[in-house]
Amino acid sequence: MDEVIKLSHGEGGADTQDVIKNIFYRYFNEPHYNDLSDAYVFEAGQKKYSFTTDSFVVKPIFFRGGNIGKLAVCGTINDLVTAGAIPLYLSAGFIIEEGFPMEKLHLVAKTMGDVCKQTGVKIVTGDTKVVDKGSADHLFINTTGIGLVSEYYNPKKVEPGDEIIITGGIAEHGTSILLDRYDLGIEADLISDCSPLCNIIHGLGRNLRQVKLMKDPTRGGLATALNEIATMMGVDVEVNEQMIPMKSEVKSICNILGMDPMYLASEGRMIIIVAKGYGEQILQLIKELNHCNETRIIGHFTSGYHGKVYMKTWIGGKRIIPILEGQILPRIC
Amino acid sequence: MDEVIKLSHGEGGADTQDVIKNIFYRYFNEPHYNDLSDAYVFEAGQKKYSFTTDSFVVKPIFFRGGNIGKLAVCGTINDLVTAGAIPLYLSAGFIIEEGFPMEKLHLVAKTMGDVCKQTGVKIVTGDTKVVDKGSADHLFINTTGIGLVSEYYNPKKVEPGDEIIITGGIAEHGTSILLDRYDLGIEADLISDCSPLCNIIHGLGRNLRQVKLMKDPTRGGLATALNEIATMMGVDVEVNEQMIPMKSEVKSICNILGMDPMYLASEGRMIIIVAKGYGEQILQLIKELNHCNETRIIGHFTSGYHGKVYMKTWIGGKRIIPILEGQILPRIC
Numbered sequence: 162m163d164e165v166i167k168l169s170h171g172e173g174g175a176d177t178q179d180v181i182k183n184i185f186y187r188y189f190n191e192p193h194y195n196d197l198s199d200a201y202v203f204e205a206g207q208k209k210y211s212f213t214t215d216s217f218v219v220k221p222i223f224f225r226g227g228n229i230g231k232l233a234v235c236g237t238i239n240d241l242v243t244a245g246a247i248p249l250y251l252s253a254g255f256i257i258e259e260g261f262p263m264e265k266l267h268l269v270a271k272t273m274g275d276v277c278k279q280t281g282v283k284i285v286t287g288d289t290k291v292v293d294k295g296s297a298d299h300l301f302i303n304t305t306g307i308g309l310v311s312e313y314y315n316p317k318k319v320e321p322g323d324e325i326i327i328t329g330g331i332a333e334h335g336t337s338i339l340l341d342r343y344d345l346g347i348e349a350d351l352i353s354d355c356s357p358l359c360n361i362i363h364g365l366g367r368n369l370r371q372v373k374l375m376k377d378p379t380r381g382g383l384a385t386a387l388n389e390i391a392t393m394m395g396v397d398v399e400v401n402e403q404m405i406p407m408k409s410e411v412k413s414i415c416n417i418l419g420m421d422p423m424y425l426a427s428e429g430r431m432i433i434i435v436a437k438g439y440g441e442q443i444l445q446l447i448k449e450l451n452h453c454n455e456t457r458i459i460g461h462f463t464s465g466y467h468g469k470v471y472m473k474t475w476i477g478g479k480r481i482i483p484i485l486e487g488q489i490l491p492r493i494c
Numbered sequence: 495m496d497e498v499i500k501l502s503h504g505e506g507g508a509d510t511q512d513v514i515k516n517i518f519y520r521y522f523n524e525p526h527y528n529d530l531s532d533a534y535v536f537e538a539g540q541k542k543y544s545f546t547t548d549s550f551v552v553k554p555i556f557f558r559g560g561n562i563g564k565l566a567v568c569g570t571i572n573d574l575v576t577a578g579a580i581p582l583y584l585s586a587g588f589i590i591e592e593g594f595p596m597e598k599l600h601l602v603a604k605t606m607g608d609v610c611k612q613t614g615v616k617i618v619t620g621d622t623k624v625v626d627k628g629s630a631d632h633l634f635i636n637t638t639g640i641g642l643v644s645e646y647y648n649p650k651k652v653e654p655g656d657e658i659i660i661t662g663g664i665a666e667h668g669t670s671i672l673l674d675r676y677d678l679g680i681e682a683d684l685i686s687d688c689s690p691l692c693n694i695i696h697g698l699g700r701n702l703r704q705v706k707l708m709k710d711p712t713r714g715g716l717a718t719a720l721n722e723i724a725t726m727m728g729v730d731v732e733v734n735e736q737m738i739p740m741k742s743e744v745k746s747i748c749n750i751l752g753m754d755p756m757y758l759a760s761e762g763r764m765i766i767i768v769a770k771g772y773g774e775q776i777l778q779l780i781k782e783l784n785h786c787n788e789t790r791i792i793g794h795f796t797s798g799y800h801g802k803v804y805m806k807t808w809i810g811g812k813r814i815i816p817i818l819e820g821q822i823l824p825r826i827c
Contacts, residue, residue, distance in 0.1 A: 166594040171624025180622055184599055185586070188607030189617040201618035203583060203640075206539010214585035214638055218623045218630075250536060252547035253518075254636045256589070261499040266517055274521030284522040285534035288636075289513055290551045291504025292825060297551075298629035303587045303621075305547055305638035307536075492625060 171492075173380030174485035199377075200244035202310060209310035211244035213237060216303040220492040222269070224341040226334075226352030229302055230269035232428060232494055234276040234284075236379070237304040238357040242431065243375045245314025247362050248280065254288040254303040261299055269300065280357045282306075311362055313369040317436075319394045321464040323373060324440030326433040328361070328447055329354060329455040330406040331383050335425025336414050338493045347417065351410040356429035356452045364450045371439040376432045379494055381485045384423040386432055387470045388484045397465030400482075401473045406455045424485055426493045437461075504825075506713030507818035532710075533577035535643060542643035544577035546570060549636040553825040555602070557674040559667075559685030562635055563602035565761060565827055567609040567617075569712070570637040571690040575764065576708045578647025580695050581613065587621040587636040594632055602633065613690045615639075644695055646702040650769075652727045654797040656706060657773030659766040661694070661780055662687060662788040663739040664716050668758025669747050671826045680750065684743040689762035689785045697783045704772040709765045712827055714818045717756040719765055720803045721817040730798030733815075734806045739788045757818055759826045770794075 162183055169176040200213035215236050222229040234251065241248040253273065257266070277284055333354040340347060358377075365372065378386040383405070391398045407422060415422045429452055435443045440458045447456045463471075470482040495516055502509040533546035548569050555562040567584065574581040586606065590599070610617055666687040673680060691710075698705065711719040716738070724731045740755060748755045762785055768776045773791045780789045796804075803815040 162596060164596055166590045166592060166596065166599065166624055168592050168624050168626060171590070171622055177622055180599075181620070184596075184603045185617075185620055185622075188600075188603040189586075189610065189620075190607060199619070201583070203618070205543065206541060208539060210538065212583060212585065212640060213619050214587045214636070215621045216587040216589050216623050216636060218589055218625050220629075250534070250545060252545065252638050253522075254547045254549040254587075254638070256549050256551060256634055257499045257504070259499060259501050263495060263497055263499065263517075266499065266513075267521075270517045270521040274523060277522065284518075285536070286532070286546050287514070287518055287522075288548045289504055289510055289518075290549050290825075291499055291501050292551050292631060293501060295628075296553075296631035297634075298625060301589055301630075301634065303547070303549060303636035303638070305585050305587070305636070307545060307640070492623075 168491045172485065172489065174385055199240040202244055211241050211246040211308045211310055213240040214303065214305040215240060216301060217494055218301050218492050219494050220298060221341055222299050224353055225337045227355040228269055228272055229300060230273040231276060232355055233302040233304045234273045235355050235357045235428060236494060237306040238280060238282060238359055239377045241306050241308035242358050242361055243377055244308065244310060245362065245369060246308025246310045248282045248306055248308040248359050250307045251282055251284045252286045252305045253284050256290045256292060256297055256301040258297040258299050259291055259294045276357055280359050311369050313367050314372065317373045319373050319396055319434055319462050320437065321396065321462050322437035323462045324435045324437065324458050325400065325460045326435060326440065326444060326447065327406065327457060327459050328431045328453045330408045330411065331378065331427055331430065332411050332422035332425035333408060334428040335382065335490055335493050336411045339418065339490065347414060349410045349414060351408065354427055354429035358429065358431050360450045361431060361447065365446055368443060368446060371436045371443060372433055373436055374434040378430055378432055379426045379428060382424040382426055384482045385485050387482065391470050392468040395466055395468045397463045397467055398460060398470045399463050399473060400460030402475050404457050404459045406457050423482060424489050428494065501824045505822065507718055532573040535577055544574050544579040544641045544643055546573040547636065547638040548573060549634060550827055551634050551825050552827050553631060554674055555632050557686055558670045560688040561602055561605055562633060563606040564609060565688055566635040566637045567606045568688050568690045568761060569827060570639040571613060571615060571692055572710045574639050574641035575691050575694055576710055577641065577643060578695065578702060579641030579643045581615045581639055581641040581692050583640045584615055584617045585619045585638045586617050589623045589625060589630055589634040591630045591632050592624055592627045609690055613692050644702050646700050647705065650706045652706050652729055652767055652795050654729065654795050655770035656795045657768045657770065657791050658731065658733065658793045659768060659773065659777060659780065660739065660790060660792050661764045661786045663741045663744065664711065664760055664763065665744050665755035665758035666741060667761040668715065668823055668826050669744045672751065672823065680747060682743045682747060684741065687760055687762035691762065691764050693783045694764060694780065698779055701776060701779055704769045704776060705766055706769055707767040711763055711765055712759045712761060715757040715759055717815045718818050724803050725801040728799055728801045730796045730800055731793060731803045732796050732806060733793030735808050737790050737792045739790050756815060757822050761827065
C-alpha cells in the first residue's frame with residue numbers, strides 16, 4: 162500500500178477500494194462495507210430505512226448547471242434512491258474557509274433549499290465550521306441522508322439475461338466540470354446533469370419488484386459503476402456502444418481532450434438492473450419521468466462468470482472495459 | 495451582516511447563530527432550527543429516533559488525550575445523548591489532503607473503531623474524498639448519527655428551582671488543544687476530556703423522566719451553553735462559582751494565558767437540567783458512571799425571566815456571565 166494518500170485514493174476506483182478495505186473496513190469491522198450499495202439499510206418498527214453519507218469538495222464550487230450545494234443535496238438523495246428508498250431527511254455540514262463571501266453562501270444555501278422544496282426532502286440538522294484562510298478550498302459540504310425503503314424493493318442476485326438501463330446521457334457532469342475548471346477556450350451548449358432522482362422510486366411504484374439493483378455512475382463514470390457491479394456479482398456484462406446515450410457536445414469535447422467519457426461522472430443518472438424480460442416495461446415507465454427522457458437499455462448480463470465488462474463496439478468488435486486505475490479527474494463531486 | 499465569513503462564524507456563539515438564522519434557517523425553512531438541541535427527532539414505527547451531524551476540523555489533529563477520529567465519534571455520540579438517545583449508527587465522511595501519511599489515517603481510524611467497540615455504536619456507511627495538497631488542512635471528518643430516543647426521556651420546559659448538573663471538570667479539552675497547538679513551554683499533567691457519554695442514557699434508565707434537558711458544553715464552553723439554555727427558556731440561571739469542577743492545571747494554565755475557562759470547550763461533559771428536588775438523586779446515579787466521578791450540582795434556575803446567566807462568585811458577589819461575542823479559540827473540534 163502507498164505510504165501517503167494520493168488523489169487517486171479519492172477517485173472511487175481501485176485505490177479508493179484499497180483504503181476502504183485496508184483501513185476503514187479493518188478498524189470499523191462492518192461486514193456490509195463489502196456491499197456494493199452506497200447506503201446502509203436498518204430496520205425501525207416494521208419498516209426499513211436507508212442511511213448514507215457523502216462529502217462534496219467539487220472544484221469549482223459554481224459550475225454550469227449547478228453548484229456544490231445542488232450537488233450535495235442531489236448526490237445524497239440519489240444514493241438513498243440506489244437503496245430503493247424515498248429520501249426523507251438530510252443533514253448538512255459546512256466547512257467554510259475564512260473570507261468566503263457571504264453572498265455565495267446565500268446562493269449555495271438557496272439552491273439546497275430549492276431542491277428540497279422540489280423533492281419534499283427536508284434538511285433537518287446542520288453544522289457550521291470555519292477554518293482559517295488557506296486551510297480549506299472555499300467550501301466543503303457533507304450531506305447525510307435517511308430514506309424510507311420501498312416495500313416493493315428487494316434487491317436480488319443478478320442472472321444472465323438481466324437487462325441494464327441508464328436513465329440519460331453519460332458524462333455530462335464530468336465534462337461540464339472540465340470546461341469550467343480549466344480555461345479551455347471551448348464554447349459548448351452543455352450543463353451538468355446534476356439532478357435529484359427520487360421520482361424513480363415514486364414512478365416505478367410496485368414495478369420496483371422487477372428491479373434487482375441500482376447504482377449511480379458518479380465518480381469513475383459508467384465504466385467504473387458497471388465494473389463494480391460485475392465484480393460484485395461475478396457475472397459478465399455486455400454493453401452495446403451504440404445504445405449508450407451521449408450528447409454530441411460530450412463526445413466532441415472528450416475527443417478534443419483525449420478523455421474517455423465512459424469514466425467521466427454523471428450526477429443525475431441511474432443505472433437500473435432489471436430482471437430478464439422486464440426491461441422494456443421498466444424503460445417506458447422511467448422515460449416518462451423528469452430528467453429521464455433519454456433512458457435506454459444499454460446492455461445485459463451474459464453467461465460469463467468472470468465479472469468482466471465487455472463493450473460491443475460500433476464496428477462490431479468486442480473489447481474489455483477495464484476498471485479505472487489511478488486518477489482521471491479529481492474533485493468532480 | 496458581515497460580507498465575508500469570519501472565524502467567529504464557526505465558534506458556536508452569536509455570529510454562528512447569525513449565519514444559521516439568516517442563511518440556513520431562511521432557505522431550509524425548518525422551524526426546529528430554532529430549537530436548542532443539536533439533534534432532530536423523528537418518528538419511525540412507534541419509536542423516536544434522533545439524527546445529528548458534526549464536522550470536525552480540530553487543529554492539531556493529534557492532541558493530548560485523543561485525535562480527530564476520537565473527537566468525531568465521541569462528538570456525535572454525545573450530540574445524540576443530548577436528545578435522550580442511545581446512539582446506534584454513525585456515518586463517517588473523510589476529506590483528506592493529498593500527501594497525508596497513511597500511517598496516521600490508520601491511527602485515526604483505529605481510534606474510531608475502538609470507541610465504537612467500547613460503546614456498541616456502529617459506523618455503517620462512509621465516504622472518502624481526497625483534495626490536492628494545500629486545499630485542506632491534513633484531515634477533516636464528518637460524522638452523522640442516528641440514535642434511539644429513550645421512552646423515558648421527555649424534555650420539558652424548565653422552571654425556577656430546577657437544578658443544573660455538570661458531569662465533570664470544565665475546559666479540559668480546550669486547554670489541551672491550546673497547549674498542543676501553540677508552543678507555550680508549559681508542562682502540564684492534563685489531557686482532553688474527550689469521551690463518549692452514552693452511558694448516561696443507560697445509567698439513568700427510568701430516572702431520565704426527571705431530566706428536563708441536556709446539552710454538551712463544547713464550542714464556547716459552559717458559559718455559552720448555559721446562555722443558550724437561559725435565552726431559549728427565558729429563565730435566569732444562577733451558578734455557584736465554588737461548585738464548578740475544574741482541575742488545578744486548567745485553572746493555572748488559563749490564568750497564565752489570560753483565558754476564561756468558562757468559555758473553553760469540554761468534549762466529554764454533559765450539562766443536565768433536572769426537575770426541582772431531584773438533583774441529588776440524579777447526581778448520585780451519574781457519579782457512578784465512567785468519566786463522571788466529578789459530577790456536581792453547579793446551580794439552579796431562579797425566578798428571574800430575563801434569560802440571563804449569573805454567577806455567585808467566590809467572594810459572595812454576583813456577576814453576569816455574558817454570551818460570547820467574536821472568537822476565543824477556533825478549531826477546537
